Amino acid sequence: MRAMTYRGPYKVRVEDKDLPSIEHPNDAIVRVTMGAICGSDLHLYHGLMPDTRVGHTFGHEFIGVVHEVGGSVRNLQVGDRVMVPFNIFCGSCFYCARGLYSNCHNVNANATAVGAIYGYSHTAGGYDGGQAEYVRVPFADVGPVLIPEWMDDEDAVMLTDALPTGYFGAQLGDIAEGDTVLVFGAGPVGLFAAKSAWLMGAGRVVVVDHLDYRLDKAREFAHAETFNFVEYDDIVVEMKKQTDHLGFDVAIDAVGAEADGNLLMHVTSAKLKMQGGSPVALNWAIDSVRKGATISVMGAYGPLFSAVKFGDAVNKGLTLRMNQCPVKRQWPRLFEHVQSGYLKPSDIITHRIPLEHIAEGYHLFSAKLDGCIKPLILPSAA
Numbered sequence: 001m002r003a004m005t006y007r008g009p010y011k012v013r014v015e016d017k018d019l020p021s022i023e024h025p026n027d028a029i030v031r032v033t034m035g036a037i038c039g040s041d042l043h044l045y046h047g048l049m050p051d052t053r054v055g056h057t058f059g060h061e062f063i064g065v066v067h068e069v070g071g072s073v074r075n076l077q078v079g080d081r082v083m084v085p086f087n088i089f090c091g092s093c094f095y096c097a098r099g100l101y102s103n104c105h106n107v108n109a110n111a112t113a114v115g116a117i118y119g120y121s122h123t124a125g126g127y128d129g130g131q132a133e134y135v136r137v138p139f140a141d142v143g144p145v146l147i148p149e150w151m152d153d154e155d156a157v158m159l160t161d162a163l164p165t166g167y168f169g170a171q172l173g174d175i176a177e178g179d180t181v182l183v184f185g186a187g188p189v190g191l192f193a194a195k196s197a198w199l200m201g202a203g204r205v206v207v208v209d210h211l212d213y214r215l216d217k218a219r220e221f222a223h224a225e226t227f228n229f230v231e232y233d234d235i236v237v238e239m240k241k242q243t244d245h246l247g248f249d250v251a252i253d254a255v256g257a258e259a260d261g262n263l264l265m266h267v268t269s270a271k272l273k274m275q276g277g278s279p280v281a282l283n284w285a286i287d288s289v290r291k292g293a294t295i296s297v298m299g300a301y302g303p304l305f306s307a308v309k310f311g312d313a314v315n316k317g318l319t320l321r322m323n324q325c326p327v328k329r330q331w332p333r334l335f336e337h338v339q340s341g342y343l344k345p346s347d348i349i350t351h352r353i354p355l356e357h358i359a360e361g362y363h364l365f366s367a368k369l370d371g372c373i374k375p376l377i378l379p380s381a382a
């Protein structure tokens with residue numbers, strides 16, 4: 001089969017790989033019909049996540065058709081059209097029993113933090129991902145569900161990560177009726193977080209980024225007020241001014257490890273690898289909220305130390321909430337919102353790229369060229 005493979009920082013290509021096979025009776029093999037590139041894939045592409053191995057196939061957002069099932073699979077049949085959450089999880093361990101699907105212990109027992117993610121570095125289990133014609137889906141009875149008849153494929157693929165993560169970001173913000181909500185990052189996760197904040201009762205939603213084309217989208221798609229941080233000497237001072245110097249009630253970090261806006265942080269993270277990410281957006285969030293506020297962190301950070309302004313977070317009495325999104329937990333509510341038309345997830349898709357041209361997709365998305373917000377990947381066998 002044809003599959004994207006990682007060749008080293010900023011290098012990916014499509015190669016022939018063996019078809020994945022059933023390794024456990026509860027595995028399924030899914031023929032991928034549509035995938036996407038996530039902001040999290042960019043951290044791998046840039047060589048920032050530890051133990052990202054040459055030859056690995058990325059891709060944790062995908063839908064497809066069941067091609068083969070193992071002997072114990074009961075919930076899926078060959079030919080079923082399925083959507084697959086980005087987390088791999090067993091459904092029965094201590095963590096899964098508590099709904100912490102992104103922290104499942106059975107699928108990544110060598111790690112004490114994250115569970116397993118398709119197509120992520122070996123710190124997340126080392127499972128091959130869905131930027132390929134076929135993918136092995138472990139615990140096939142647990143993660144995937146049939147795509148409802150009424151749901152478009154492009155909406156379904158957005159429901160495997162980007163939308164649930166944005167929604168989860170807003171949920172962890174514990175938004176109360178009328179709250180002021182500040183979202184850092186106008187990528188797919190930030191756009192969906194801003195849109196979801198309204199559904200949870202926000203009274204005001206502000207989005208900060210430095211890419212005008214994405215801020216345009218935040219106004220049009222998420223009906224947010226927007227600020228381009230390069231237009232201000234100090235974006236935190238501006239955010240304080242915006243709230244009568246009180247600070248926002250809730251902030252959401254939808255940026256993560258590769259935040260721009262501070263040269264020292266960039267050099268000590270991306271260049272010198274002295275910290276597991278540049279926490280500029282997180283520090284701006286800590287500074288821009290009021291005392292007693294809640295900050296929700298959806299942005300991904302490496303496992304190493306990061307220079308977070310923790311003392312200020314302590315002294316302000318902040319609540320910090322964070323995790324990889326347990327995608328399937330969000331589905332019942334999000335299916336309702338999509339079916340009723342409150343959310344049209346595919347509205348943020350800007351590019352539809354054949355798998356053979358995936359290198360171009362990574363380049364466009366990474367360099368933020370051609371108005372790129374969310375690129376889909378279309379395998380040729382589909």
Ligand SMILES: NC(=O)c1ccc[n+]([C@@H]2O[C@H](COP(=O)([O-])OP(=O)(O)OC[C@H]3O[C@@H](n4cnc5c(N)ncnc54)[C@H](O)[C@@H]3O)[C@@H](O)[C@H]2O)c1
Nearest residue numbers: 039040185187188189209255256259260261299300324325
């Ligand atoms: N927790 C989870 O389950 C989960 C799931 C998906 C993605 N993520 C993470 O969420 C983050 C966003 O993902 P995405 O797909 O939207 O990525 P993206 O790269 O498309 O978007 C990030 C945005 O942040 C902006 N940005 C950079 N520095 C900034 C700053 N200092 N302040 C404000 N904005 C800034 C960029 O210009 C860009 O528009 C990534 O770190 C990704 O790894 C986490």
Ligand SMILES: [Zn+2]
Nearest residue numbers: 038039040161
């Ligand atoms: Zn992702």
Ligand SMILES: [Zn+2]
Nearest residue numbers: 090093096104
């Ligand atoms: Zn589990």
